[in-house]
Amino acid sequence: MSNRMVKLARRPKGMIVRDDFRLEEGAIPEPADNQFRVKIAYVSLDPAMRGWVNDTKSYVPPVAIGETMRAYAAGIVEKSNNPAFKTGDAVQGLFGVQNYAISDGSRVVKVDASQAPLQRWVGGLGMPGWTAYFGLLEVGQPKAGETVVVSAASGAVGSVVGQIAKIKGCHVVGIAGGAEKCRYVKDELGFDACVDYKGGNLAADLKAAAPKGIDVYFENVGGEILDTVLMQMNVFGRIPVCGLISAYNATAVPEGPKNLRAVLTQRLRMQGLIVFDWANRVPEAISQLGQWHKEGKLKIREDVREGGLDAFTDVLNLLYTGGNMGKLVLKV
Amino acid sequence: MSNRMVKLARRPKGMIVRDDFRLEEGAIPEPADNQFRVKIAYVSLDPAMRGWVNDTKSYVPPVAIGETMRAYAAGIVEKSNNPAFKTGDAVQGLFGVQNYAISDGSRVVKVDASQAPLQRWVGGLGMPGWTAYFGLLEVGQPKAGETVVVSAASGAVGSVVGQIAKIKGCHVVGIAGGAEKCRYVKDELGFDACVDYKGGNLAADLKAAAPKGIDVYFENVGGEILDTVLMQMNVFGRIPVCGLISAYNATAVPEGPKNLRAVLTQRLRMQGLIVFDWANRVPEAISQLGQWHKEGKLKIREDVREGGLDAFTDVLNLLYTGGNMGKLVLKV
Numbered sequence: 116m117s118n119r120m121v122k123l124a125r126r127p128k129g130m131i132v133r134d135d136f137r138l139e140e141g142a143i144p145e146p147a148d149n150q151f152r153v154k155i156a157y158v159s160l161d162p163a164m165r166g167w168v169n170d171t172k173s174y175v176p177p178v179a180i181g182e183t184m185r186a187y188a189a190g191i192v193e194k195s196n197n198p199a200f201k202t203g204d205a206v207q208g209l210f211g212v213q214n215y216a217i218s219d220g221s222r223v224v225k226v227d228a229s230q231a232p233l234q235r236w237v238g239g240l241g242m243p244g245w246t247a248y249f250g251l252l253e254v255g256q257p258k259a260g261e262t263v264v265v266s267a268a269s270g271a272v273g274s275v276v277g278q279i280a281k282i283k284g285c286h287v288v289g290i291a292g293g294a295e296k297c298r299y300v301k302d303e304l305g306f307d308a309c310v311d312y313k314g315g316n317l318a319a320d321l322k323a324a325a326p327k328g329i330d331v332y333f334e335n336v337g338g339e340i341l342d343t344v345l346m347q348m349n350v351f352g353r354i355p356v357c358g359l360i361s362a363y364n365a366t367a368v369p370e371g372p373k374n375l376r377a378v379l380t381q382r383l384r385m386q387g388l389i390v391f392d393w394a395n396r397v398p399e400a401i402s403q404l405g406q407w408h409k410e411g412k413l414k415i416r417e418d419v420r421e422g423g424l425d426a427f428t429d430v431l432n433l434l435y436t437g438g439n440m441g442k443l444v445l446k447v
Numbered sequence: 448m449s450n451r452m453v454k455l456a457r458r459p460k461g462m463i464v465r466d467d468f469r470l471e472e473g474a475i476p477e478p479a480d481n482q483f484r485v486k487i488a489y490v491s492l493d494p495a496m497r498g499w500v501n502d503t504k505s506y507v508p509p510v511a512i513g514e515t516m517r518a519y520a521a522g523i524v525e526k527s528n529n530p531a532f533k534t535g536d537a538v539q540g541l542f543g544v545q546n547y548a549i550s551d552g553s554r555v556v557k558v559d560a561s562q563a564p565l566q567r568w569v570g571g572l573g574m575p576g577w578t579a580y581f582g583l584l585e586v587g588q589p590k591a592g593e594t595v596v597v598s599a600a601s602g603a604v605g606s607v608v609g610q611i612a613k614i615k616g617c618h619v620v621g622i623a624g625g626a627e628k629c630r631y632v633k634d635e636l637g638f639d640a641c642v643d644y645k646g647g648n649l650a651a652d653l654k655a656a657a658p659k660g661i662d663v664y665f666e667n668v669g670g671e672i673l674d675t676v677l678m679q680m681n682v683f684g685r686i687p688v689c690g691l692i693s694a695y696n697a698t699a700v701p702e703g704p705k706n707l708r709a710v711l712t713q714r715l716r717m718q719g720l721i722v723f724d725w726a727n728r729v730p731e732a733i734s735q736l737g738q739w740h741k742e743g744k745l746k747i748r749e750d751v752r753e754g755g756l757d758a759f760t761d762v763l764n765l766l767y768t769g770g771n772m773g774k775l776v777l778k779v
Contacts, residue, residue: 166712173712174682337707350506356711371703375669379688379719380498380505386718387711 118143120183121212121427127168129366130435133428135168136184144217151195153206153216157419159187159237160431160443161271162335165363174389184212184427187242188447189226189233200225207236212427214447224397230405231415238442239415240408243271245400246357246390251276251333252283254355254388259284261330262349264321266340268309269296271442272357275404276333277306278413285331288324290317290340292437299440304414317343328352337361338369345374345383354385364435416441423447450475452515453544453759459500461698462767465760467500468516476549483527485538485548489751491519491569492763492775493603494667497695506721516544516759519574520779521558521565532557539568544759546779556729562737563747570774571747572740575603577732578689578722583608583665584615586687586720591616593662594681596653598672600641601628603774604689607736608665609638610745617663620656622649622672624769631772636746649675660684669693670701677706677715686717696767748773755779 117140127135146152167185170177178185188210192200197220200206208223210216226236238244250272257263263280267273268289277300280287289300289309297309308324310317321343328349334341337359348354362369378385393400407413418441420430426445433439449472459467478484499517502509510517520542524532529552532538540555542548558568570576582604589595595612599605600621609632612619621632621641629641640656642649653661653675660681666673669691680686694701710717725732739745750773752762758777765771 174714342703356707359708359711362708368705371674371705371707373700373703375688375703376691376694377719378717379691379721382506382719382721382724384716384718385710386716387709387714389711389714392714 116143117141118213118215119424120214121424122183123168123178123180125180126170127165130364131165131168131428131432136428138424143215146194146196146217149197150217150219151197151200152193153188153190153208153210153218154193155188155190155210155214155216155447157189157234157237158212158427158445158447159189159241159243160434160445161187161243162358162360162363162434164431165435174391185209186212187237188212188216189236189241190216205233205236207241212424214424222394224401231408234417234419234444234446235415237444238271238417239275239413240401240404242390243442244275244404244415245393245397246388247272247275247279248400248404249390249393249396250355250357250388251279251331253393254386255331255333255353257283257285257331260286262286262288262325262327263331263333264288264290264325264329264344265333265335266290266344267335267358267360268300268304268306269440270335273333273335274300274304274441275413275415278304278407280331281305281307282407282412286325286327288321290321296440303416312340318346321347331355333357335360337372341372342374345372345377348377348381348383350381352381352383354383356385356387360435417444418442419444419446421446448475449473450545450547451756452546453756454515455500455510455512457512458502459497462696463497463500463760463764468760470756475547478526478528478549481529482549482551483529483532484525485520485522485540485542485550486525487520487522487542487546487548487779489521489566489569490544490759490777490779491521491573491575492766492777493519493575494690494692494695494766496763497767506723517541518544519569520544520548521568521573522548537565537568539573544756546756554726556733563740566749566751566776566778567747569776570603570749571607571745572733572736574722575774576607576736576747577725577729578720579604579607579611580732580736581722581725581728582687582689582720583611583663585725586718587663587665587685589615589617589663592618594618594620594657594659595663595665596620596622596657596661596676597665597667598622598676599667599690599692600632600636600638601772602667605665605667606632606636606748606773607745610636610739612663613637613639614739614744618657618659620653622653628772635748644672650678653679663687665689667692669704673704674706677704677709680709680713680715682713684713684715686715688717688719692767749776750774751776751778753778
């Protein structure tokens with residue numbers, strides 16, 4: 116019996132490769148006073164991970180060489196010296212890519228495994244769901260009747276963004292890669308339309324799907340999609356910037372949006388967001404998302420991959436190649 | 448006695464040249480019911496003019512071919528059939544590049560020529576001043592003790608932005624082109640520092656002038672300066688986008704900001720602004736700017752050029768080559 120940990124071996128250049136990480140074995144850690152041990156069941160794979168391993172100024176310090184890779188995960192408390200967490204509690208937190216984590220409870224959320232399966236608590240009801248909730252409602256501020264466009268619409272965040280926008284009475288258009296994802300976004304998630312950016316006619320297709328122009332663009336990707344959307348934004352439009360995944364593996368500094376002038380002429384508000392900034396309001400997000408989920412208004416799908424910790428890099432890279440469908444989760 | 452009008456002859460490509468406009472003569476126009484005639488004394492030359500002659504979607508319709516060029520101007524009411532405006536009143540409005548204008552009073556502001564000379568009412572106390580006032584205070588929302596950086600700092604808008612930021616208790620850094628402009632910004636306008644972007648060390652010089660990072664960047668220029676500033680923005684920084692003059696004469700679509708990722712990681716708010724959006728609050732701006740000006744807290748300089756309407760294109764181009772110092776005004 117031991118703990119296996121995925122540790123950062125070196126700074127990746129471009130796409131992550133297996134040798135950028137190494138698997139280490141160690142003793143199962145013992146909780147000290149006020150700590151508890153979690154046996155991890157599911158590790159969340161998120162686009163932000165690519166940024167966390169870069170040695171650049173960001174909203175969190177980079178993962179250090181030799182450190183266990185940072186990750187949201189869900190698991191069960193196995194042993195506890197902390198009165199707020201009991202053996203058997205289902206929990207979600209930044210537990211890292213490993214089998215066992217020690218925590219003092221900070222930023223850990225107790226979850227109700229009877230309400231939704233454990234993997235959902237790192238997906239639509241976890242950090243990606245909270246990101247969608249605060250990012251759309253607080254930064255995007257959609258009003259009923261407005262047109263909301265979201266990129267990476269079949270992904271963990273985008274799928275929730277679009278469904279919340281529907282709940283709020285908006286005309287909702289997704290952007291996704293390929294016919295299968297678009298079908299899922301439109302037919303299963305209930306978006307009004309979905310545009311396939313691989314179809315070669317993004318500007319015209321988007322115009323047809325959003326004929327009144329775009330009031331809110333929830334940005335997950337950047338690059339050419341942003342440039343195309345900028346030219347169709349309405350006056351006083353809002354662009355919550357949640358992710359720029361198209362550039363995360365760039366080895367050179369990427370090109371920026373050529374159509375930035377639209378920000379001026381249309382008086383757009385483009386605003387970055389990180390879910391940590393609403394840390395004290397997470398219970399509100401969990402409660403509301405859970406309610407919508409229970410009522411059938413919020414559909415959530417995980418793409419759970421087997422293979423355990425050995426498969427970490429391969430599974431993670433699915434995010435950057437568009438290989439996942441729904442929230443990507445690694446079963447440990 | 449006739450009216451001379453500068454009319455748009457064709458759509459300019461790149462820098463404006465003389466043949467893009469033509470001078471026409473016509474009868475002095477007569478005001479109809481509820482109208483009045485203004486004899487124009489000073490025409491305002493503004494960076495936005497380059498955009499107004501492009502046939503692209505923007506916040507105002509493009510000036511049509513054959514139409515008198517749009518411009519703010521100041522003059523004296525000569526003949527009036529409008530009870531709100533009397534012969535001899537000094538007025539400011541969108542009167543165009545010509546000797547005489549007819550108006551029904553909409554968007555016209557009566558000004559006090561005894562408080563400040565007429566040319567100042569198209570400058571620091573006119574539209575550029577209002578832009579600075581609303582753009583900085585409403586969009587930038589500077590707090591005492593924060594660092595505010597403004598580009599085109601010696602220009603009509605930038606010079607007022609920096610002085611208002613000083614009045615609000617901020618650490619204020621200008622960016623301008625050349626030693627003479629920087630000396631003016633620092634020594635005469637009272638900015639804490641001014642960085643010469645032509646000096647070749649913008650990033651390092653800016654870091655030295657704004658050692659605590661940048662909380663508000665008032666954007667007038669775009670291009671490489673924006674990219675450099677983005678990398679020095681503090682968390683939750685604001686970027687009011689007032690102008691992007693570096694790209695106004697581009698014949699190809701310009702490159703965008705490569706460092707857009709900072710918007711995400713630093714949770715920046717980048718927001719376009721057009722002064723027209725605060726049209727109903729102009730009296731407040733005039734009153735406050737006038738008060739500060741009277742108290743000596745707001746210094747305003749015009750760069751008044753002779754040559755009359757014949758010199759319009761040559762004088763206008765000074766804006767895009769950095770040839771003016773202070774608010775550029777054409778004496779008619």
